[in-house]
Amino acid sequence: MFLIFALITLLGALSVAFQKNLVVAGLCMVITFFGVAGLYLLLANPVAAALQIIVYSGAIVVLLLFVIMLLSAHEEEDAQSVHSVQRWGSVAAALALAAGVVKVVLSSGFLRGAASGPAPANMNLERVGTALFAEHLVAFEAVGLLLLAAMIGAVTLVKKDL
C-alpha cells in the first residue's frame, strides 16, 4: 500500500515539474496531493487526510487553475538560449544534494528510533481546534494579518486605477 501511494505522489510531482502545459501540470498536482492524503490514511490519520483533500486538492489547486486560465498562459515559453553548462551543473548539484539528503536520513538515529517506538497520538478535530484557538491563537491572528497584507499588496501592484 505504502509503495502505491508513494509512487502516486512521486510520479505526480515529477510530472508537475516536467509538464509543459500549465493546466495539465496543475491537474497533476491534484494527483500528488491525493497521494499524500493516502499516506496520511496509512498513518491512521483520517482527519489530516480529509484536510489535505479539502484544503489542497480542493481549494488551493482550484485557485491555481483559475489564475492560470485567467492569465491565459497555458504553454511554457522556450528559453531564449539554452546554457548547457548551467543545465549539467544544476543536474550535478541536484544529484550531490540528493546524495547528501540520503546520507543524512540513513545516518539519523531519530528515524530509526521513531520506526520502533510507539505510534504518535491520533489527531482529531477537537485537538486541531484547541491547537488553533488556544495554543496558537497569536499565530492564528498573525496568519489573518498576513493574508490581508498579501491581498493589499496584490491590489496595489495590479489595480488599474488605484
Added chain:
Amino acid sequence: MSMSAGELSAILPLLIPALGACLLPLAALDKDQETVKWVRGAMFFMALFCLAGGFFYVTRLWATGAQPSYGALHMDRIGQYAGIFVMVAAALAVLQLWDHLHQEGWVKGETLSLLLFSVVGMILFASAGNLILLFLGLELLSVPLYALTATVRLRARAFEGGMKYFLTGAVAASCFLMGSVLLYGVTSSLDLAVIGRALGAPRPDPLALAGAALVLMGFLFKISAVPFHQWTPDVYEAAPHPISGFMSVATKGVAVLAFMRVLGAGVPAPGSLRIQSALAVVAMATLILGNLAALAQTNIKRMLAYSSISHAGYILLGLVAGTPAAYSGVLFYLLAYLAMNMGAFGILTALGLVGDRTTFDQVKGLGWKRPDLAIAVTLCMLSLAGIPPLAGFYGKYMIFKELILQGHVSMAVVGVLASLVSVYYYLRLPVALFLEKPSEKAEREAAERPAIKAPLAGAALLVCGVLVVAMGLFPGTVYKVFALRVVENAFHFVR
C-alpha cells in the same frame, strides 16, 4: 476567553501598528479630487500617529522593566528593543516617503499600510518564542516588502526588482520552513529553548543539524550575508529610496535580533562551535566581497546596498565573538546603523533625485545648494566608515575588541582592513557633493527643473545626523540604557 493585563500589554505593541495598517486602505478609498490633499495628509499623519503610539507604549514598557508574554510571544527586552528600533526606522521612512512619493507622483495610502504591516511582522519576528511565530513573522515582514519594492509601478525597473526579491525571498522562506519542519520532527517541540537544548547535546541528530542549517540560511538571507546577498543591490536600486533605507536598516536589524534570540535560547558549547565556525566563514566572505564590490559602483544606491552587505559582515563578527559584551556591542552598532543608514538613503530624497537619477554624477556640486543636508549626510558617511568621534566607530570598536579578547585576532584585522577600504567609497559622496563641479549639461537641466522642496525628508536627514553625533559623543549612556539591558535581562547565559 479572557485576557490578563500582562497578555494584553505583550500584544499591544503589535496591535497598534496593525490597527493603523488595517484602517489606512479605507482612508485611501477616497478619490475626490478636491479633498485628496487633505486625505493624503491625514493618512501620513495616521501612520505617524500609530508609530508614535506604539513607540511610546514600548518605551514605557522599557522604562518599567516589565517583560510580559502571551503564549509564545515574548515581549521581553529583545522584543521591546526591536519595537523601538523598527518604529523609529519606520517613522523616518514615513517622513521621507511623503516627499519621495510626491516627487514620483505616486502618493498612495496602501504604501503606508504595507509599511505598517511590515512593522508588525518585524516586531513579531523578533519577539517570537516558537518556530510557528518565527516563520509567520518572517512572512509578515517580507510579503509587504515585496510589494513595496515594486510599489512605484510607473517605473519599469520597480517591477523587475520586486519580482527578483519575491522569487529569491520565497526560496529562502521555504528553506526556513523546511528547516523548521525538520527541527520540529526531530525534537517534537516548537519551542526555541527546547530545540536549542537538543542541538546543544553532545551528538545532535544529523537531521536536526540539517534543519538548523536551513533555518540559518533563512536568517542569513534576511541579513543579506554573502552567499545569499545577490538580491540586495538590485532590490535596493528598484525600491523607492525611503523603502530601501527601511529595508536595509529594519529587516537586517530584526533578523539579527531574532537570530540572537535563537542563538541565545540555548546552544551551549559543542553545538555552537559548528555554528560559530560557519558564521565566521560567512562573515569573512561578506566583509571582503561587500567592500570590494562597493568600490566599483557608480550608483549611490548600489554602493549603499553593498555597504549594507559589508555591515552585515561586521554584525556577524560580533555574533562570532559570542560573548555578552560582544552581543551588547552588536546592539549598540544596530542603533548607530539605524541613524547613519537612514541618513545615507535620506539624502537621495532630500535632494529630490527621483527614479534612476541616483549616480554620483547627479549629485556633483549639490552640497553648496543645501549645505546643512550635505553636512548631515557627510557625518553619516564618516560614521559608516567608522571615523572616531562618531557612532559607527564605537560600534565597530566594541565588536573588534571582543573579537580580539576571544582570540580571533586575524578576523579583527580583516575587519579593520575592510573598514579602511570602505573609507574610500564612503568619501566619494561628500567629495561629489562639495568638491566636484557639475557638468554644464547637468546644470542646464537642473535650472529647467522646478525647485526641489523636501522639508520632511530634510528634517529626517538632519535628525539622523544629530543622532549620529549624539551617539558618538555619549556612547556610554546609549550603551547602558539600551544595549546592556537587553543582554542582562533577556539572555539566559548571563543570568
